[in-house]
Amino acid sequence: MEIIRTENLRHRFSDGTYGIDGISISIRKGEFVIIAGANGCGKTTFLRHLNGLLMPCEGSVMVDGISVTSDPRRARQMVGMVFQDADSQIVGETVYDDVAFGPENLCLERAEVRCRVESALESVGLSSFGDRRPHLLSGGEKRRVAIAGILAMQSEIFIFDEPFSNLDYPGVCSLLEEIRRLHRRGHTILLTTHDLEKVLAHADRLIIMQQGKIVRDGLPEECVKGSDAFGVREPFASRQGMELSSWLN
Amino acid sequence: MAELSEFGFRPGLSFLHRLDARFKLLFLLLLSLSILRAEFRGLVFFTALFLFCILRIRISLISLIKEMRYFLLLLFFVFAARALTVPGEKIFQYWQISLSRQGILEGCLVCWRLFAVVLLGLCFISTSRPSEIRGAAEYMLRPVPLIPEKRVGIMLSLLIRFIPLILNQAKETAEAQRARGIEQRKNPVYRLMKFSIPFLRRIFEEADGLVTAMEARCYSENRTPPEYKAGKEEWIFLLLAGFVCAMVLFIS
Numbered sequence: 406m407e408i409i410r411t412e413n414l415r416h417r418f419s420d421g422t423y424g425i426d427g428i429s430i431s432i433r434k435g436e437f438v439i440i441a442g443a444n445g446c447g448k449t450t451f452l453r454h455l456n457g458l459l460m461p462c463e464g465s466v467m468v469d470g471i472s473v474t475s476d477p478r479r480a481r482q483m484v485g486m487v488f489q490d491a492d493s494q495i496v497g498e499t500v501y502d503d504v505a506f507g508p509e510n511l512c513l514e515r516a517e518v519r520c521r522v523e524s525a526l527e528s529v530g531l532s533s534f535g536d537r538r539p540h541l542l543s544g545g546e547k548r549r550v551a552i553a554g555i556l557a558m559q560s561e562i563f564i565f566d567e568p569f570s571n572l573d574y575p576g577v578c579s580l581l582e583e584i585r586r587l588h589r590r591g592h593t594i595l596l597t598t599h600d601l602e603k604v605l606a607h608a609d610r611l612i613i614m615q616q617g618k619i620v621r622d623g624l625p626e627e628c629v630k631g632s633d634a635f636g637v638r639e640p641f642a643s644r645q646g647m648e649l650s651s652w653l654n
Numbered sequence: 655m656a657e658l659s660e661f662g663f664r665p666g667l668s669f670l671h672r673l674d675a676r677f678k679l680l681f682l683l684l685l686s687l688s689i690l691r692a693e694f695r696g697l698v699f700f701t702a703l704f705l706f707c708i709l710r711i712r713i714s715l716i717s718l719i720k721e722m723r724y725f726l727l728l729l730f731f732v733f734a735a736r737a738l739t740v741p742g743e744k745i746f747q748y749w750q751i752s753l754s755r756q757g758i759l760e761g762c763l764v765c766w767r768l769f770a771v772v773l774l775g776l777c778f779i780s781t782s783r784p785s786e787i788r789g790a791a792e793y794m795l796r797p798v799p800l801i802p803e804k805r806v807g808i809m810l811s812l813l814i815r816f817i818p819l820i821l822n823q824a825k826e827t828a829e830a831q832r833a834r835g836i837e838q839r840k841n842p843v844y845r846l847m848k849f850s851i852p853f854l855r856r857i858f859e860e861a862d863g864l865v866t867a868m869e870a871r872c873y874s875e876n877r878t879p880p881e882y883k884a885g886k887e888e889w890i891f892l893l894l895a896g897f898v899c900a901m902v903l904f905i906s
Contacts, residue, residue, distance in 0.1 A: 458866055478872055486870045493863035496871075498784030498814045499663065505785075507871040509878040518878055536665040536783075540818045554871065 408434040408562060408593055409455060414464035416450055424450035426617040427464070434561075437594045439625070441601055442614035443636025448597040449489075451614070452564050455595070456484035468562070482511065485555025489567040491547035492540070500526070500542070500550050501535035507558035518557075525556035529583060545576030552583060563587055565596040569603055577603055581652055601629060602640045606651040613637060625649065664780045668710055675786035676793050677888040681895050682778050688899035689770045696902035697766045704773035711780050718776070725772060729765040736761030784814045789880025804875045812864070820857060827853045 409432040416424045425447040432438055440448050453459040454466050457477030466473040466480075473480040485507075488494040497503025504525050508518040526532050529549040534542070539550060548568060555563060565584065569577050585607055588594050598604060605611065611628040613621040615635045621628040626649060632639045642649050665671075670678070689700055708718070719726070742756030782790075788807045795803035831849060839845055 453866075456870055458870055481870055481872045488863070488867055488870075490860075490863060492819060493860050494867040496812065496815060496864065496868055498811055502783070502785045502811070506868075506873075510872040510874060512876060512878055515878060515881050536663065538662065538818075539815070540822070558871065 406434045407431050408469055409595075410467045411454070412465045412467075414451070414454060414461050414466060416447075416454065416459060417462045423617050425454070428617075428619055429464075430612070430619065430622065432593065432595070434593055435588075435591050436610060437588045437608045438596070438610045438612060439601065439604060439608045440595060440597045440612045440614060441599060441632065441635075441637045442597075443599060446614045446636070447617040448614055449566055450617075452486065452566055452595065452597060455562070455564060456481045456486055458486075482558055483560055484562045484564060485558060485560030486564040486566065487548060487551045487555065487568055489570055491544065491551050494551050495539040495547060495554075497539065499535065500531060500537050500539060500553075503539060503550055504553045504557050507554050511558065521557040521559070522553075525553040528556055529553045543576065544572050545579050548572070548576075548580050549583060552587070560592075562593040562595065565594070567597055567599075569598065569600065578652060581607070585653070599637055601632070601637060603652050605629060605640055605643075606649040662779065663783050664711055664713070666711060666781065668781065670707060670711070670777060670781040672887075673781075673891065674882055674884040674888050675782045675790040676882060677884060677892055678778055678782055679787070679790045679794060680892065682774060684895055684899055685774055686771050688902055689767055689774065692767065692770075692902055694763065694766075695905055697763075697770055699902055700770050701766070701773065704770065704777055707777045708773065708780075711777070713776070713780060722772070729768060732768070733761035733765045736764055784811060785880065787814075789882065792880060793882065802875075804877070807880075808875075816860075816864075819860070823856055823860070824853055827856070 410430070412429050414428040415426055418424055428451060440451065442448050450459060454461055454473070455468065457473045457480045460474055460477075468480045468483050471479060495503050496506055501522060504522045505518050508521050513521070522535075523532070526535060529552050531546065531549055531553060534546070534550075539547060542550065552563070563584075568580055568584070572580060581604060584594060584596070584604075588607070596604060596608075601611075605625050608625050611621070611623065611625040612619055613628060613632055613635050620635055621632070626643065629639055629643050629649075640649060685700070689697070692700060705715075708715070737753050737757040737760075738751060740754055740757035740760050742754035744752045745755050745758075746753040779787075788811045791810055792803045792807040795801050795806055827849060830852075831845075836845055836848060839848075
């Protein structure tokens with residue numbers, strides 16, 4: 406079942422350049438998609454159209470059959486986004502307040518907010534962190550708080566924008582495990598990266614972008630061959646003709 | 655800033671933790687006004703009361719004093735200014751400088767009052783979640799015309815959240831400048847300019863990111879209202895606080 410569809414999506418910046426140029430894709434419910442590409446290729450610009458943070462200059466974005474332009478609030482509720490810089494994403498004074506921020510914006514009853522926050526914090530293993538101040542958490546914990554914030558909004562689609570940047574090895578493993586868990590639970594995952602080594606083994610599909618266009622789209626082990634030409638390093642296992650391996654093994 | 659931990663909410667189950675934040679804000683106003691009018695006997699009572707509360711909240715007095723060191727320095731200057739300027743019976747004189755008994759007493763009184771207000775503020779902050787304080791502020795501002803209380807509430811909460819980040823940003827920018835030898839330049843205007851331009855640019859960039867992150871989570875001013883829990887306990891405590899304040903002012 407299709408959950409996201411874009412048709413000839415174009416976005417032009419104020420200086421006249423195109424951030425994304427004619428992107429048409431369809432993403433199935435429960436799919437784990439990696440969007441790779443060099444810096445400035447339009448990954449983040451594309452993702453921001455999926456929850457209405459940016460509106461298309463041309464073309465359309467449909468989430469679960471409804472246009473994002475016509476109902477951006479619904480799109481934002483359905484499509485949760487974990488930003489590259491977790492520090493600027495966390496708005497609450499405590500972990501609990503931050504996770505409650507989304508449900509409160511949805512005007513839910515206080516008891517429902519509490520229930521969702523507790524459940525979300527438990528899901529990401531941060532039940533005892535409710536009263537902690539976010540700026541004192543580690544990078545990995547901050548990203549888990551961001552994920553809990555999206556879980557509390559009961560978003561179906563999770564977008565991760567360069568989630569592994571500035572994380573150490575344990576932080577990457579812990580976040581990767583969390584992303585896998587979300588995928589196993591049936592969430593649709595879209596993840597941008599220029600470092601495929603860490604995550605490619607878990608994906609169902611790889612999309613490579615260059616200069617605002619999709620240049621490759623398909624199975625990870627097929628699309629990744631020769632990805633260096635697009636500014637994305639091909640993982641070592643793929644270069645050696647071996648099976649892609651997970652960082653979690 | 656990350657290490658500045660005593661001046662923040664501390665989870666607990668004490669009586670003060672359980673009280674409705676609106677009432678606590680009211681007590682804060684009431685007691686602060688009383689403290690600013692109290693004399694020595696009243697201040698002894700208030701200080702003992704606040705120290706008892708602080709110990710109950712389990713704040714270490716040593717770390718508290720350490721964190722208040724700059725404030726204590728400020729109090730010393732306030733004391734010195736009073737002691738040296740208030741006329742009265744001279745107890746020490748050197749050249750044009752003289753200390754008066756009245757000045758010392760007045761300096762002690764002013765400093766003690768300010769110190770007591772800070773202790774009271776600490777009791778309030780340590781036992782109230784920032785979201786409760788925001789809710790209380792929103793409630794208090796509701797009858798004030800022309801003030802969008804919800805917007806003020808969210809600004810208050812963002813301020814609390816982002817002060818540590820802004821301070822960290824300032825520290826990082828200053829360290830980056832030092833690493834490139836800014837200390838060789840003695841002109842303070844040049845140094846200030848070189849510091850403030852990148853610092854402000856990064857702050858504005860972060861603010862921009864914050865707006866996007868808030869939009870991504872469906873931010874609007876129409877949100878679930880804050881939770882209030884005023885009961886019989888709060889009203890009894892309010893009467894008690896009013897009575898205590900009146901008594902302290904009476905005996906002072």
